[in-house]
Amino acid sequence: MIFSSALVAQIDELASFSDSPAPSVTRVLYSDRDVQARRYIKGIMKQLGLSVREDAVGNIFGRWVGSEAELGAVATGSHVDAIPFSGKYDGVVGVLGALEAISVLQRSGFQPKRSLEVIMFTSEEPTRFGISCLGSRLMAGSEELVQSLKRTVDNHNVSFVDAADSAGYKIHPDDLHNVFLNQDAYFAFIELHIEQGPILEKEGIPIGIVTAIAAPASIKVEFEGNGGHAGAVLMPARNDAGLAAAELALAVEKHVLESGSIDTVGTVGILQLHPGAINSIPSKSHLEIDIRDIDEKRRNDVIEKVHKSAIDISKIRGVELSEFKIINQDPPALSDKSVINAMEFAAKQLGLEYKLMISRAYHDSLFMARISPMGMIFIPCYKGYSHKPEEFASPEDMANGVQMLALTMAKLSLE
Amino acid sequence: MIFSSALVAQIDELASFSDSPAPSVTRVLYSDRDVQARRYIKGIMKQLGLSVREDAVGNIFGRWVGSEAELGAVATGSHVDAIPFSGKYDGVVGVLGALEAISVLQRSGFQPKRSLEVIMFTSEEPTRFGISCLGSRLMAGSEELVQSLKRTVDNHNVSFVDAADSAGYKIHPDDLHNVFLNQDAYFAFIELHIEQGPILEKEGIPIGIVTAIAAPASIKVEFEGNGGHAGAVLMPARNDAGLAAAELALAVEKHVLESGSIDTVGTVGILQLHPGAINSIPSKSHLEIDIRDIDEKRRNDVIEKVHKSAIDISKIRGVELSEFKIINQDPPALSDKSVINAMEFAAKQLGLEYKLMISRAYHDSLFMARISPMGMIFIPCYKGYSHKPEEFASPEDMANGVQMLALTMAKLSLE
Numbered sequence: 030m031i032f033s034s035a036l037v038a039q040i041d042e043l044a045s046f047s048d049s050p051a052p053s054v055t056r057v058l059y060s061d062r063d064v065q066a067r068r069y070i071k072g073i074m075k076q077l078g079l080s081v082r083e084d085a086v087g088n089i090f091g092r093w094v095g096s097e098a099e100l101g102a103v104a105t106g107s108h109v110d111a112i113p114f115s116g117k118y119d120g121v122v123g124v125l126g127a128l129e130a131i132s133v134l135q136r137s138g139f140q141p142k143r144s145l146e147v148i149m150f151t152s153e154e155p156t157r158f159g160i161s162c163l164g165s166r167l168m169a170g171s172e173e174l175v176q177s178l179k180r181t182v183d184n185h186n187v188s189f190v191d192a193a194d195s196a197g198y199k200i201h202p203d204d205l206h207n208v209f210l211n212q213d214a215y216f217a218f219i220e221l222h223i224e225q226g227p228i229l230e231k232e233g234i235p236i237g238i239v240t241a242i243a244a245p246a247s248i249k250v251e252f253e254g255n256g257g258h259a260g261a262v263l264m265p266a267r268n269d270a271g272l273a274a275a276e277l278a279l280a281v282e283k284h285v286l287e288s289g290s291i292d293t294v295g296t297v298g299i300l301q302l303h304p305g306a307i308n309s310i311p312s313k314s315h316l317e318i319d320i321r322d323i324d325e326k327r328r329n330d331v332i333e334k335v336h337k338s339a340i341d342i343s344k345i346r347g348v349e350l351s352e353f354k355i356i357n358q359d360p361p362a363l364s365d366k367s368v369i370n371a372m373e374f375a376a377k378q379l380g381l382e383y384k385l386m387i388s389r390a391y392h393d394s395l396f397m398a399r400i401s402p403m404g405m406i407f408i409p410c411y412k413g414y415s416h417k418p419e420e421f422a423s424p425e426d427m428a429n430g431v432q433m434l435a436l437t438m439a440k441l442s443l444e
Numbered sequence: 445m446i447f448s449s450a451l452v453a454q455i456d457e458l459a460s461f462s463d464s465p466a467p468s469v470t471r472v473l474y475s476d477r478d479v480q481a482r483r484y485i486k487g488i489m490k491q492l493g494l495s496v497r498e499d500a501v502g503n504i505f506g507r508w509v510g511s512e513a514e515l516g517a518v519a520t521g522s523h524v525d526a527i528p529f530s531g532k533y534d535g536v537v538g539v540l541g542a543l544e545a546i547s548v549l550q551r552s553g554f555q556p557k558r559s560l561e562v563i564m565f566t567s568e569e570p571t572r573f574g575i576s577c578l579g580s581r582l583m584a585g586s587e588e589l590v591q592s593l594k595r596t597v598d599n600h601n602v603s604f605v606d607a608a609d610s611a612g613y614k615i616h617p618d619d620l621h622n623v624f625l626n627q628d629a630y631f632a633f634i635e636l637h638i639e640q641g642p643i644l645e646k647e648g649i650p651i652g653i654v655t656a657i658a659a660p661a662s663i664k665v666e667f668e669g670n671g672g673h674a675g676a677v678l679m680p681a682r683n684d685a686g687l688a689a690a691e692l693a694l695a696v697e698k699h700v701l702e703s704g705s706i707d708t709v710g711t712v713g714i715l716q717l718h719p720g721a722i723n724s725i726p727s728k729s730h731l732e733i734d735i736r737d738i739d740e741k742r743r744n745d746v747i748e749k750v751h752k753s754a755i756d757i758s759k760i761r762g763v764e765l766s767e768f769k770i771i772n773q774d775p776p777a778l779s780d781k782s783v784i785n786a787m788e789f790a791a792k793q794l795g796l797e798y799k800l801m802i803s804r805a806y807h808d809s810l811f812m813a814r815i816s817p818m819g820m821i822f823i824p825c826y827k828g829y830s831h832k833p834e835e836f837a838s839p840e841d842m843a844n845g846v847q848m849l850a851l852t853m854a855k856l857s858l859e
Contacts, residue, residue: 114719119673155722225676243675247722258534258830259711259734260658260805261640264701266828271712272697275690282687286679296674297686298722300715304529307570307662307713307732308806309831317722319674390675391723413681415673416724 036431037424039125043069043109044117053418056111058152058163059087059196066109067196070149073128077135079147085204086193088164089149093131095141095442101216103141103441104401105130105434106148107393108164112156116420118410122427123221124149130221130435141442143216150393155247157183157192159317159356165393167208169400175205215401217368217441220394221434222405223422227413228386235429236383237407238372242398243292244325244361245391246332248318250277250339251352256304256312268347271302271311276346280338281318284331293327294389295320295335323387325360332358362395368404368441375436381429390415406433451544451846452839458484458524458540459532468833471526473567473578474502474611481524482611485564488543492550494562500619501608503579504564508546510556510857516631518556518856519816520545520849521563522808523579527571531835533825537842538636539564545636545850556857558631565808570662572598572607574732574771580808582623584815590620630816632783632856635809636849637820638837642828643801650844651798652822653787657813658707659740659776660806661747663733665692665754666767671719671727683762686717686726691761695753696733699746708742709804710735710750738802740775747773777810783819783856790851796844805830821848 046065049055056062067089074081074091082090092102107123127147134145151164158181160166166174179202181189193200224230229237254268278297285295299317318335322328336353343350369385376383386407388394394403408430411421461480464470471477482504489496489506497505507517522538542562549560566579573596575581581589594617596604608615639645644652669683693712700710714732733750737743751768758765784800791798801822803809809818823845826836 112719112721112724115724159722161723225673226678227681245675255829256832257828258640258805259713260660260709260736261828261830262709263641263706263804264697264709265706266642269697269711271715272693275693275712275715278687278690279694282679282684291678291680294675294677294679296684296723296725297690298674298717298724298726299720300686300690300717302713302715304527304831305714306527306530306831307574307734308576308711309527309530309713310711311713312832319722321675389678390673413672413676414670415676416719416721417671417727 034424036125036129036427040117040121043121043125049114053114054111054117055113056109058110058157059192063110064196070109070124074147077128077131084208085198085200086164086167086208087151087196087198088168088208091147093141093145095144097142098144100143101213102144102146103438104146104148104215104218105220105438106150107220107222108150108153110152110154112154112416114418115416116418118223118420118422119225119415120153122223122422122430126221126427126431127434129431130438133431133435134439139439143442145438145442153393158189161391162393162396165396167205168210169396170209178205210400212400218394218397218401218403219368219434219437220392220405221430222392222407223410223415224407224413225390225410225415229384229407229409230411230413232384234382234384235409235426236376236381236433237386238369238376238383239388239405239407240364240369240385241323242362242388242392242395243321243323244328244359245319245321246328246358247356248332248335249352249354249356250316250318252314252343252348253351254312254348257310259308259310262310267310269310270314270348273342273346273348274300274314274316276342277316277339281335284334284338285320288327288331290322290324290327292324293322293331295331321389323361359395362398362403364404365402368402371437371440372404372406372433374440375433378436379432381433406430449839451540451842454540455532455536458536464529468529469526469532470528471524473525473572474607478525479611485524485539489562492543492546499623500613500615501579501582501623502566502611502613503583503623506562508556508560510559512557513559515558516628517559517561518853519561519563519630519633520635520853521565522635522637523565523568525567525569527569527831529833530831531833533638533835533837534640534830535568537638537837537845541636541842541846542849544846545853548846548850549854554854558857560853560857568808573604576772576806577808577811580811582620583625584811585624593620625815627815633809633812633816633818634783634849634852635807635820636845637807637822638825638830639822640805640825640828640830644799644822644824645826645828647799649797649799650824650841651791651796651848652801653784653791653798654803654820654822655779655784655800656738657777657803657807657810658736658738659743659774660734660736661743661773662771663747663750664767664769664771665731665733667729667758667763668766669727669763672725674723674725677725682725684725685729685763688757688761688763689715689729689731691757692731692754696750699749699753700735703742703746705737705742707739708737708746710746736804738776774810777813777818779819780817783817786852786855787819787821787848789855790848793851794847796848821845
């Protein structure tokens with residue numbers, strides 16, 4: 030396992046490109062840190078002799094051309110953007126680990142038949158523009174996304190196009206369609222990722238083989254009231270947009286728990302009050318809600334109930350429900366039997382115990398599944414922590430994941 | 445009422461010094477806009493021939509020296525700082541209106557016996573450092589404030605001393621004690637202010653004579669949990685700091701309503717989540733709570749209950765209550781009988797109907813009452829709105845307020 034120490038060093042170096050102090054990582058789409066990370070990844074790709082390509086929005090492709098280059102390639106990859114104050118493994122293990130897998134295969138003398146390709150996807154995280162899996166969603170041909178990117182702005186009113194420009198990507202509206210990939214571009218896509226849940230660690234199993242990805246939905250809500258002075262406006266005269274938001278946050282939790290399934294989860298990760306002064310009654314509140322399930326209908330039922338609660342709260346409190354917008358409501362994805370077979374083959378060859386499992390988190394694989402047979406390899410992570418500085422995967426677990434990925438790709442490359 | 449149009453023009457000009465677009469006003473302590481406003485006020489003081497002084501933290505004093513300069517002066521004044529996205533009358537009417545009252549008296553040929561003084565207080569609003577009535581609290585001799593100002597920082601980790609320096613006030617720790625005023629500095633202090641409540645407008649009465657100021661308290665609360673990925677951490681494994689905050693916000697409302705008095709008010713004006721991403725369970729939440737009453741004991745009972753709720757919520761949700769800090773818990777203030785008499789005399793002389801009333805909002809007068817006989821004059825404002833862009837006082841009502849203030853000061857000056 031000589032390669033794991035190199036991988037650990039690369040992970041640490043990449044983590045230093047951060048807008049928040051270590052051990053936390055903050056790396057937001059098209060920021061200077063994101064640009065540094067992109068340069069770093071392209072540098073490693075070039076060291077490995079891969080042929081490097083970037084598309085209009087900055088998805089980065091490093092290809093090891095196979096002996097039968099006209100065949101669909103076997104691809105792998107993940108993302109390196111990081112939400113504010115998160116950790117250094119989410120996404121990164123699937124990019125740097127994939128490059129390490131290529132290196133392992135190169136050093137072993139392996140010659141690919143189908144080309145092998147490592148992809149670094151642009152903006153898996155929704156931090157900047159509220160759109161998750163921006164790069165892979167676009168590669169999978171989302172016309173809706175093409176249209177919305179033309180008018181999307183971030184919280185500082187910077188447009189997507191201007192933000193991309195500042196990172197060195199000059200986008201013309203027509204270029205966005207060029208990001209779309211054909212259905213036969215890839216023979217298979219496999220993503221290596223930390224589990225972001227506690228199961229593998231708890232059960233002492235080194236490898237998870239993902240059979241399905243849970244269906245995520247995200248919602249933006251805004252309430253508006255009259256606001257006013259915190260001392261002067263008496264309680265009966267108030268319509269406090271902040272308290273409406275507080276009630277809705279608790280309603281999300283209630284409806285999720287009432288679904289009756291352990292697989293339903295709901296989160297209010299963003300709750301902002303305006304004007305945000307201690308002596309001012311909130312006149313506006315903004316919530317962003319994330320609801321997921323492995324059962325699409327059950328998830329959509331929860332969304333319905335949350336919508337009804339928002340309407341009820343606005344009536345009872347006399348506030349206006351000025352926005353209730355479902356930003357995305359993606360269907361779940363299933364791993365392809367052919368890819369699962371290759372992963373199970375690899376695990377058996379390597380003598381690694383594995384567990385067939387569901388991904389409750391959201392990945393670029395969800396969208397790659399629309400254009401390619403898809404599979405995912407999970408490795409354990411400390412206490413299941415993710416999206417925070419305590420996120421950790423051991424060098425041994427990462428080494429197992431890299432070997433699994435290398436062997437799976439090698440096998441599929443020869444099919 | 446020839447003077448009201450000049451006053452309206454000055455109010456509009458001052459409102460243009462704002463960090464948010466009109467009609468809203470944002471003018472935060474020691475910002476460039478605050479510095480512009482200070483220059484503007486000193487300019488008018490000099491035009492009126494007043495003798496201008498500034499103390500270490502930037503309280504500004506403009507004095508019209510009376511014929512018996514050794515006697516305690518009659519002072520008036522208010523503030524010009526404005527919370528984010530607020531209006532242009534709160535505080536400003538009491539500074540520009542006071543200068544207009546001086547101008548009226550000068551033009552009438554009046555000669556003061558006791559000196560007359562207009563004060564522009566530094567940072568009545570707690571926006572930047574979480575400390576309300578910073579200037580007047582310090583003038584009233586708060587040793588506690590002297591100590592805390594030495595280590596206070598804003599949300600961007602800029603210290604109070606550095607912030608003051610950037611506005612041109614070089615503060616040495618000893619200077620802060622020089623801000624303290626003697627008990628005999630003033631014979632009387634009167635503040636002119638918009639009501640910030642709906643009563644005068646609703647009852648059609650042009651003048652309010654304030655007999656007491658309600659007792660305000662402010663509290664900072666922080667909850668901490670484990671956070672984690674919004675998809676991967678199942679509901680039973682969560683300790684969501686954001687939901688704890690939502691519950692506490694609703695508990696504040698509940699306890700306030702249970703006090704049984706219309707005079708009890710409570711507000712959660714600030715509620716912040718960390719890390720603040722849609723796909724991240726909040727690992728930290730921060731609330732700032734404002735609770736007021738005209739009855740100090742009843743207010744303190746509500747604070748007790750809120751504290752108990754915070755503890756209960758932290759236990760039930762398994763989050764840590766990492767902070768519950770009462771930032772201030774000031775006692776109420778009563779107007780002085782001598783000042784009330786002078787205000788009633790002025791109203792009768794001017795033929796203005798008036799109402800004896802309570803100030804539910806917080807003013808520099810609360811602290812000036814500690815070192816001087818105090819009184820306040822209220823004028824009606826549109827729908828009772830304050831701390832928002834729709835805040836409005838009519839030129840007629842402002843003219844009445846200025847005349848009331850001028851005559852009250854003139855009367856007290858000759859006593």
